[in-house]
Amino acid sequence: MTTTRRTLLAAAGASLAAPGIAPALAQANRWPERPVEIAVGFVAGGATDLDARAAAPLLERRIGGSVVVVNRPGAGGEVALASVARARPDGHVLGTTNMPGLLTIPIERQAQYKLDDFAGIANIVTDPTAITVHEDSAYRTMADFIAAARARPEAVTYASPGVGTDDHLQLVLLQAATGTRFTHVVFQGDPQLLAAVLGRQVDSMGLNLGPVSANRDKLRTLAMAGAARSHFRPDVPTLKELGFDIEMASERGLVAPAGTPPAVLAKLREAMGDVVKDPDFVRILQSRFTEPRYEEGSAWFTRLRGLQENYRNLWQRTPWSQR
Template structure:
């Protein structure tokens, strides 16, 4: 009788195992080799703003973690709606992802019929937050919020206030400020913080509603009247909060990553693991600190639950103060 331990049978078993392994690879799911091409990271605002800068910093780290080029593309317009709609309609294969900006992510569908809805996305993780702030030229007559409130009450609707679009955090910060102070400003929307900052520096608008990280690099040219953090941010300790100036306003931009709904679970998991590692990376944290942007990592279901709570809160605000009318 021939022994199955003979070299002939050993070679046969090895060849059969290799053949079965190759067959399994050929029959494996499409995501097994993901990413198969460059990944597009979509930003719904113009280049140069806080969301864009965060995305471009993140793209470098994502490229290293995923082993594929991550390219930032700006799909500007409609207060970030066009970028979100582009992601929502993309193939759910993980090669198109988007950087969100909250509250716009949840407020845009409240104020109008949008080209996307919340269920169009897989929610990967929120990364950072950037406090809202009011800024004026360094030569402005406004030294603090009290100066602005006094003048706004004397000249209702005359003082121009620039934001990054209707329904964005910058615009809603203005709406809440008006409610809290009994004032009325003249809202002027822009397609991003870059164009808005240029308008402020050029004297085309009096007040720039931009995030703290978007104005602090220009602090020699602008005066930040207040930041909407609960207290002074450790990244900008010289900038007074709204609260300490008698205006009970806490508001910020939250930036996270979504993908089209329906992406394979394995792809979503790889994205989640990459973002988790990046958020914990001291180098990335240092880069965010240099950009005056605070870490605020929250992933998956926990992030979605926070967004759902925010949606309910903004729905309540909309019923009492529909901000789309405050243009």
């Protein structure tokens, strides 16, 4: 054995003997040891659920283990996120997130989780929220919609998937900008919202442009809250171009419990980066009038921490739990 080879082997042995390195590498090499669960905070068939189910088989191929999607609806996504926050941080329990609910729920109430309970894997989708009515509604335009709310405060109903969601905060900002008051009605997910508007149980709904466009039969979308018109729906004006300084969207991503081993997190982040670029994933999202938007987990969470103060300031100006 040459001196050089002895030196290299000794160095490698010393490296592996360093406290924590060998166990961490061994754990990462064994992972996953059982099915990886993705908890979804909304009912099956909604946009968040469909994102997870589109990603799951593609993630399986990249990590070499099975991935299952489990729906735990309730409290605007809090039930599922709390289950992830409490899970063993070994990479076998993940959760979908929805922005801004990920940040707003702990601001508005004593929530069962906080942002620091998680490690970001990746943001994968951004889908602007929209205001939609039945196609036979008397509200043909946003001007009609606002005029009716001004004439009859709290008489016009507006449905959303939960307090503090992007769809609800769109309403909070619209009321603040126009001096109107709507009656907010909560449903647990997209299918229920769509059924409520189609069944004329509510006058309007806040729901992302993707699911609205994928189910547009007998619906009329009055406006959407993106920064610019969507190439999927160039017929729908933005709230900004209609004179309302409102921009709001659902950012949907994936998190793991805080404390998940860095090597496992690195594998998950790399895998999801590949998934979001996978032609099958892109095609599925485009069929739902949605585009992927990848943001790596650490950079994503750095941005989210910066956004927390914006939402705290909004809460102080107009507490959305009362709206």
